[in-house]
Every structure is written in C-alpha cells, then in structure tokens.
Amino acid sequence: MPHTIASDSGRLASLRVHAADNVRVALEDLPAGSEIDADDRRLRLVETIRHKHKFALHDLAAGEAVVMYGVTVGRATRPIAAGAAITTENTEHDTASTAPQARRGQWQAPDVAAFQGATFDGYHRPDGSVGTANVWLVVPLVFCENRNIEVLRQCVADALGEDPYRDYKRMARELLHGAAGTTPPAPPAERLFPNVDGVRFLTHTLGCGGTDDDAQALCRLLAGYIGHPNVAGATVLSLGCQKAQIDMLREAVAERDPHGLRPVHYLEQQASHSETALIREALTTVFDGLAEANRVERAPAPLSALTLGVECGGSDGFSGLSANPVVGAVVDRLVALGGSGILSEFPELCGVEHELVARCRDDAVAQRFRNLMEAYQQHAARVGADFSMNPSPGNVRDGLITDAMKSAGAAKKGGDSPVVDVLDYTEPAVRKGLNLLCTPGNDVESTTALAGSGANLILFTTGLGTPTGNPVAPVLKIASNSELAGRMRDVIDFDAGPIIRGDTSIDELAERLLALCIDTASGRYRPRAVELAQYDFIPWKRGVSL
Incomplete structure (x- = not known):
C-alpha cells in the first residue's frame, strides 16, 4: 500500500504506512499540542513526538494490539491516549498471526522494460558463475x-x-x-x-x-x-x-x-x-x-547472474519506510529479470512469518522456514534469550520500540516476490529468485553469511550509519535519511531520504539504485566500504546471537 503523508499547513508531517495501522510515524519533531491531519479528522498531540517515533491514532486500552505495516508490532501494557507516543514504557513486543496480505501465486512483477537486455561487465568463471569482483x-x-x-x-x-x-x-x-x-x-x-x-x-x-x-x-x-x-x-x-x-x-x-x-x-x-x-x-x-x-577480464553478463544479499544495520525509525522498501523494490526488479536475492536475519523476521509463509513457492519451502525459525527460537529460549531482545539501544532511541516493529520494516528489504527457497546457515543459494537465509541479526555475522551463500553484491541499509563491508562481495550502503547521507558521505553510497521528504517515489529510487548496482557489478563504481578497505568477516558460532 502506498505511503500516506499528512501535514499541518505544510509544516508538520507524519506518515501512516498501512490503512489498518493505529499509529503514525513522525517525520520531524512534533511539539505537544500540534494538530495533525489524521485521515478524516484532526488529532491533537498530547506530548512531544520525536521524529521517527510513533504516536497513537486513537485511545489504546491495556492489552490492545499496536498495529503498523498492517501487522501487530506490539501490545499496550497500559492505556495509551490518542496523540501519545508509543514507548518502551507503554508497549511491549508482541505478534499475532493475522490474515497475510500476500497470496501464493498472486505476485505482480514490476515493470522492468527499462532494464530488459541490460548487462553488467563481470568475471566469468569456469563453473558458469559470474563475479562482480576478482x-x-x-x-x-x-x-x-x-x-x-x-x-x-x-x-x-x-x-x-x-x-x-x-x-x-x-x-x-x-x-x-x-x-x-x-x-x-x-x-x-x-x-x-x-x-x-x-x-x-x-x-x-x-x-x-x-x-x-x-x-x-x-x-x-x-x-x-x-x-x-x-x-x-x-x-x-x-x-x-x-x-x-x-x-x-x-x-x-x-x-x-x-x-x-x-x-x-x-x-x-x-x-x-x-x-x-x-x-x-x-x-x-x-x-x-x-x-x-x-x-581474466571483465565481459558482459546478463543481470540474471546477479545475486543480491540484503542487510540492515544501525536501523532507525525511517529504515522501514524508505531505504528498506527501496531495496525490496530493487530485489523485485532483479527477480523479474531472472536474478536472485537473499534475505537473512531470522530474528528480524519475527512477527511477519505468516507473510513470508504465504509467499513461499510451495508447502515444502514454507515448512522449512517454519522449522528453522522454530529451532532458532527454541535454542534462544534454552539460554534465556528471546527475539524480543533484538532491538539495540540505538534502534529504540530512534523509534524501533519492539522486535516486531523492527522486523516488519526489516522484511521490506525482501520485496514482494515469491520465496523460492529457505537456506540454513552456510548453504548455497541455487534457485533463482528470493531465498531466505537463517542467520542472526548481528550485522557482520549476517553479511558474512550472505557472501558465504553466494551473494555477489550486498545492499546494506542504515539509518544511524555503519561502515560495514565484506572481503569478497562489494557492499553498497543505503541511508534511510538525507541527514545521515550528508554527514557520513565517506560511508554512504546512496540516499533514500527523498522518500521521507516526499520528493520522489520508491519506484523512481529503485531504478536509480538498480542502475548503481549494475555500475558496481561492472567495476565502474567503487563502494565506500571498498575505498575504506572495510572488509569485515565474523563467522556465526551457531550459539545465540540476536
């Protein structure tokens, strides 16, 4: 569903992501007493809402679900007044299996006419694979x-x-x-x-x-x-x-x-x-x-030879609204062109499992996803951990209050295409299309695994900023907001901030980002992480790492 941006005389702005949501996101700092356009009515804020944080659209009773992206992302632990902030003091992690928005076999591929026949200049290997680097x-x-x-x-x-x-x-x-x-x-x-x-x-x-x-x-x-x-x-x-x-x-x-x-x-x-x-x-x-x-010299290769690993780290309250959906739109385009994507970080898929299950190509793939998620959760429980512990202090400060809230936005990196396979840690991706890979949410452990499973280019979204790179796969860093893109220009490769300002659409930015992916895969663009020689490698010791 397209984003709906509300404003107060062109000054104060907020966003409601899905029609079923009972919260909105502040796109800038909103003072207490401000009146916000909330669909068919005016809502007065009862307290200051910091940008990237959420506020209730109507009174929420204790125990009532907090809904964002059309799914349950938390539950009120005490009454929350309309116009009040959603915080760790009044909301806890919770999920609910609601009817999925996705339906198996009903994916509508995006228009990829602009990229039909496009190629990248890669290194052709004797086994038929193509490298984006050598x-x-x-x-x-x-x-x-x-x-x-x-x-x-x-x-x-x-x-x-x-x-x-x-x-x-x-x-x-x-x-x-x-x-x-x-x-x-x-x-x-x-x-x-x-x-x-x-x-x-x-x-x-x-x-x-x-x-x-x-x-x-x-x-x-x-x-x-x-x-x-x-x-x-x-x-x-x-x-x-x-x-x-x-x-x-x-x-x-x-x-x-x-x-x-x-x-x-x-x-x-x-x-x-x-x-x-x-x-x-x-x-x-x-x-x-x-x-x-x-x-070995670079030579033209079809875009179907690209496998994009997608990752997020240092996420903020805008990541799931700008950078992640743009990356998801790129993955959808690449899949429509015959290429592949890999979505990892299983703790950050908690709360949207039913959506991903509904997108699995068949029952066997869906069951493997359920089995791996359940095994991971049980292993965490045995040592007193839980997926709800995933959000970092930086995430919480920037509005990602619960793991489910973070997960609902993180899953946007995988786009909407069918899930063709589910991989356990270290397994190679062999099916064209979107693959799910069991990894922890730890940024470097996950990017390490993405490359190990065959991603030859990695798209890494961030709202707070991170220098993460990889030794073998080029990593493009996508900022969720323009302030970060300007402040850390030596780290960030692409700015998705115009989405938040309403200056452009997700589709327009996705086409620009896909073009940058082609330039990177061809060696015409060197990612910031490569320029900085940021080559991070941390194997997952298969203990509990959230």
Missing part, C-alpha cells in the same frame, strides 16, 4: 594463524604498493614528528595486476576449542568464500593440530567445486621447516595466483 583470498583454518595472516597482509600491500592506510600512516607520522616526518614511497604509476581487485585476508577466532559442529560449520563457510564467484583462488594456512582440519575444508570445497576448477593452496605450519619458509611459500602462491587471476 580477488585472491588468504584464509586461516584456525585463529592461531591470524598473526601470519597479518604478516602476509602487510607484506603483500608493501610489495604491490597498494597500502589502503597510506594517508592515515602519514597523518600519524606528522602528528608525532611534524610535517618533516618520513613520507612513504609513492604508489606505482600503474597497477601490476589491473584485472584483479586485490588480495583479501580473512581472520577469525574459530577453528579449535569448539565442537565438531563448529569446525564443520567454519569449513563450510570458508568453502563458500573460496568457491565464491568473486574469488579467483585461495591460499589456506593451517597450524596442523586444530579441530578444523585441512581434509575437512577440502571436502567442503569439493562440494562447492566438484571439478576442482578453482586453485586452492593448503599450507601447514607444523609441517613447514620454519615460519620464514611458510611465509615464503604463502607469498609465492599469492603472487602466482594474482598473475593467473589477471588473465
């Missing part, structure tokens, strides 16, 4: 190798003359020694490997000391990265005695790459003559791998 990966099988990974990172950056922290190092020298401090050597005039986007180095805290399941999950995740369309090949460092063994990773990689089409080099420190010998051998594999990867 990187060599250096991976530790266990945390004991993190120090060697860091040694390799610094050595490779120095040898290639591609130190992403060059300017910061100069800043530190000048602060300590003054302007006369030693200036680092200038970068080379030409890149040694122009068809390669760089070397990515992963570090993590796992590989030993956990359960067998932890080790297997880590190996499956690493295999997803090694076999990723954006990865040309990999160098793997193992200590030797850890629980996550080389043979376990080889087996997981073979499941993703049964014909061994991607080069992978396994090095074991305990079998090496010395650390120096290990580092020399690792550097040799990296530089030989870069030379081989450089032989």
